[in-house]
Amino acid sequence: MPNSVVRLGPATFVRIPAEGVIGAAVMIALPRRPRVALAVVSGVALAALTVLNLLDMGFNQYLGRGFNPVLDWSLLGDAQSYLKDSLGGTATLAATVGVLVLVLLLFVLLTLSTVRLANLLARHPGTATRGTLIAGVVWITCSSLGLQMSGVPLAVDRTATALKWQVRQARNTLRDEAEFQKVAKVDAFGNTPGSQLVPDLRGKDMIFTFIESYGRSAVEDPIMAPGVDRTLDTRTKALAAAGFHAKSGWLTSATYGGSSWLGHSTTMSGLWINNQQRYRTVMASDHMSLTDAFKKTGAFDTVGVMPGVQKGWPEQKWYGLDKVYNAFQLGYKGPKFSWSTMPDQYALQQYQDRVHSKKPAAGKARMSLLILTSSHQPWAPIPKMVGWDQLGDGSIFKGIQAAGNNPADVIADTAKSRQEYGKTIQYSVTALTEWLTRYGTKDTVLVFLGDHQPIARVSGNHASRDVPISIVAKDPKVLDKVDGWGWTDGLRPAHNAPVWKMSAFRDRFLAAYGSTPHPKKG
Template sequence: MAALAASALLIHLVLIQPNHPDALTWGALRRMPLELPVLLLGCLALGGRALPQLASVALTGMVVVKLADFAVFTAFGRGFDPLADMHLLPAGVHLLKGSAGVAGAVLAGAALVVALAGLLALLFVALRVWARAGAGLTAPARLAAGAAALVFALLSAAEIRTALNGWKGWNPPGDAFTSRLAAEHLRDFGRSRAALAEFRTAAGADPWRDRDGVLAQLEGRDVILVFVESYGRAAFDNPLYADRHRATLAEGAEALAGVGLEARSGWLTSPVIGGQSWLAHGTLASGLEVNDQTRYRAMLASPRHSLFSLAAGAGYATAAIAPAIVMPWPEAEALGFQSVLAAADLGYAGQPFNWVTMPDQYTLSAFDRLVPREAPLMAEIALISSHAPWTPVAQMIPWEEVGDGRVFDAQAAQGPTPREVWADPDRIRDHYARAQDYAVRAVLSWAALPREDAPLLIVLGDHQAAGFVSEVGGRDVPIHLIGPPEVLALFDDWGWSPGLMPEAALAPWPMRAFRDRFLDATSGGAP
């Protein structure tokens, strides 16, 4: 009896093993895995060695999957995708060698292999104990055990279907977490394969793969792409936001004209709404529709050239300025960025604005100070002051006072808490309007700073805010081209509106279309 109990406990612990650091709690021990009676009663009913062998291999494999998920969730805040994340394995080995030495890395790898082999053996022995116990049962008892195992197998299937498909049927007691995780990974693997195949085909047919003269029409002029968080068409169409926004654009246009710059404006249709900004970034860079995480990972794993990798091939230095990135970002290299300035690299010494690590004015100032101009530059700046929760709202200060950011401390300590703001929908919209206005005002003020050689500046929204905030249907976002008149002349045949206010009737482009049309307008050589 003690052997049966110990065996059941081992299998129980393996089944409830978490795959996410947030689930590593004492509460996890209260989980009732529906697979446990399936395995134990199944062994009683069937006896023999086949089920213990198969089940022990499957359980050990799921331990590996959970460990991989746990590691990737800890480092990057997402689960493990074998198609897109296999490059992390050599990177992890390299990191381990750097911290523990070659001998330490070898020992760690050997210890992991030995531990998994030992677990496989223990699981087989544990399941074999139950199978041998079943050999002593009468035929009716074994039949009853098999029937009960079947019932729990059906309950497991119901729980998995409920979780994966949003099925509204009966929600069984307990959960089949390990089986469900296996089903999720199999489903996601299939989706990733399909998306990767599609993206590989697109990469093979990429007209820019072997094109000469990329960006040649720009004659080495810097190109700065600025994403303004949650900047959507609602800023123009919703009366709650339109008057303030149009006044800010008019003021910005006057400042730009004062330094000899002009603007063209249009609409793009973002692949997302309300969040997941990186999908919009990936869509614009790759020229492919990247509207979910599976397609994003497939895009990263494919040989498709991004706007930034093409620029690098044309002799441009490429950089990403990402104040929202607070963890390692291995995807940056696949997107074509040669250097990354994340939150910790930007030198901000002030207080954060709740989730927002630093105000946009500081980010733009740090970009000017920290990014070298030794070669033509293609950079992406992802601003975040207009990201929820929109409190406190930053305010503009003179550019010469920005310094290391401590001047913003007083602003960061002002205003209501997110809980207070989000208790009132009208207050949410008011704070969103002011935060968005600050972000756009910061970009236009920065664009109008005197420069010896003004860059081509591309300012656009990543997506509309959530529907209850924007109150405007659709996924359109504004885009503004800002630069010297002779540079903007390259885009005259686009039909975009002069100035910073795109005409309401102007047809939007899919965001994925921007890469190729921009390259067509700025490159030389034959297609």
Template sequence: MTGSLAGIALLWLGLILPDRAAEIAPGALAVFPLELPPVLLGLMLLRGRALTAARLLLAAVLVALAALRGADIAAYAAFARPFNPALDGELIPAAARLSAGTIGTPLTLLLCLALAAAILGLGLALWWAAGRVARLGPARGRARAGLAALFLLALVPPALALAGRPAPLGDARATRLAAEHLRDTLAARADLARFRREAARDPYAATPPAAILPALAGHDIFVVFVESYGRTALENPLYRPATEARLAAAEGELARAGLAARSGWLTAPMIGGQSWFAHGTLLSGLRIDSQARYGALIASPRLTFPRLARRAGWRSVAVMPAITLAWPEARYFGYDTVLVAKDLGYRGEPFNWVTMPDQFTLASFERQALDPAPRPPVIAEIALISSHAPWTPIPPLIPWAEVGDGTVFDRWATTGESPEVLWRDPEKVRAQYGRAIDYALATTFSFAARRAGTAPLLIVLGDHQPAEFVSGGIGGQDVPVHVIGPPELVDRLAGWGWTPGLRPAAAVAPRPMAAFRDRFLAAFGPGS
């Protein structure tokens, strides 16, 4: 009898476990799972091969639901949304790569093995629990007929709960979780079909070269994504003082260099990670919020910002210091030159996951793409990654003449606390995030002032907000965006309602990041 009670308790837990970290509490486990009675009665009724099949199916379903709950907990913590099996498969290897770069490959392998062992152990435990419960069933006669009637009656409460009817006796959490993920999967497929139709239509597809950005003819254009630079950096009391001070100081530095700026807010398609979605969104003018949409974009005829500019005479360059693997998508975006981690020439030590400091990234881009002469104007997409988690260590901004091959940064590459130590303390993590953003902004604006004599136009923006435990839920999905350049060029955005300078007013209405491409092309187009 003790074994059967233990089996019932294990099945209870398998059915009632929450899918959000905030709900992991003793009280959550006290909720009665409405699926438990039909599960128990069904096991008691079955015999022979039917029982074996039912035990296998039950164990497999509950293990899958447990894995789905774990994925949901991670997705809510990182991206403030549930995991979608149809869209988020790429997150699993991406998480493994990030973990290997943060805490090391051996520890990541141990964690993966521990997770696999836990899943196997859970499956075996549930198989055993189902078998112990089955022993409680009567062998024959009226008792089995009564049990069958009770089984049919026990199906009613979870069915009502699934239909949205109140169920005061408990909750059909597992059934609802499965139904919601099935609904989201089907909705994702329908959304993808709509997206493919949208991507096939591009209002700029037939635009002649002379009508593409004529107001910027001869000027370099730099699209600079600052990793995890979200609205929280300007509005969260933890980060606002340092960020405000940095932006105020940069305004003076840029003004002395003869540059002007206007700033606003863009609403990114995601939170916490998957930066390539933001890149694809801004450059294509379409909202990319899933790997499926990203893949459909790559397969579409949609013209990206770099491809359009290249058509009009710019040389297009991608600067991607975080990319260490093959990047076949670069062909779609239309780059003449691609500088990934191995191409940038960094000879220093990596900063944990961060392959090289932002200052080296910009210095290498300058040497390779901007210094050679003569050359056509350059349009570049630049991803700065020093403000990517784990935010340790953080180098200082040094004189540009000292950057060299990057070995000068070795003195800081192993300083400070390791990620394993730092990430045990959320307060320290938040403090390091603020310092990393400050470094990334200082480096970016110093580079802008350094290039002022060549009259470039810079679009500096965050790719997404950091994870919610860092942002504090402040700022939603908004990121700051700054357009910096010669005053006569920046003034063309006067009608956008953006704030002059680098500190966007809170009252400025955020625009979808997907709207930027077409608005920018219109602002610097013919007759604008």
């Protein structure tokens, strides 16, 4: 069995497994008790590898990478929560029970089958021996000649290869933990005094915003791009009419399809955080985040608006945020839109009412971190823009949510998923830029970007990991500071605009706005 859905086909199941041939030879030679014991162990091992293979398929399809048996078990709980928010508790419970029953059956039936086959070989040793020899000769011949069917080799050792890969991955994961701890202790700006951090942004109204799943495919895919590009061009003109201008480029995200927190922390830390282990290491470290740099200046109040946070969030300390508003602290009385707790427009208006419209502490400016959620999968139902003065407590969205698509219908339809995904990006960009033209000031500086590409079923199996990033400001001096970056004017980055790793942004941004490096060495 392959570890990717796209490689799953009839030709996959007519291959000759080397492990099967060797296993048959060993079973024929063993006495009864050792034979049964080996058959049981083999059946259990085969079932375990099949489960890992199926997890690989799911992770490759949704996150663009294989399943890591050391780190990724905790993500299964997140997946269950996502299903509950998207499809409801009953459907999620049924799916969970169904999966558990299937896994149990897989272990029981594969073990029983292996024992039965071992006993069958023992009862017919002559036939079994001849069959095993023939299979072995055929395997060697096919392997030597490189014979294939529909592009798939006939002679394989997939199980042994998969097992070696899992062992190697586990070993590399454990090694990476120790190495990354050393990397996280090194910081080019770790010892920079607050007085020498972002001096060129003092007095500015700084806002960093992540748009969920806003990836390069939204801007360049032939199905999704036309609508998204029209929105980006229209909003660029609207911003210009309000006195704002923008420059845009590309960042290569550390994650894909999900695990948004890895993209957030990579951008803010300047470290490549592509797994949960690295994330935990950084959150427990004193490595400076970009947001914390503003706090360390002593010249900024720092606040976060996180409508996707629905439980305790100890990461607040590492991000250097004085105050955080989670999903339950924004007064929303309307319906959820699948996973998204509230529409972006409502979250932005609450940010305006609770934070942006208030003056910071005496003599200070403000730095804000916003995480928008309306473009989170399954992209159904989708909120619509309403009058900003009609938002109230969000009850106005009840009718919009009820009239929207059923998440189960969109999840099951790839073409529809791609179309609806594009619409959510248009909505989020419109909501954010309308907020800016309505409430932004001469000192407002908005940096917004995507956290990762959407899942492979939407972005494609060979999509890049790139996401758009834009800096928007009224003050021309702000954009002049990044003029040498080669970014594109406006909200839509050109195809050939520079592409940086997401981890490069923090240090480039700090340097562009006058920060002086004082390295901290591990």
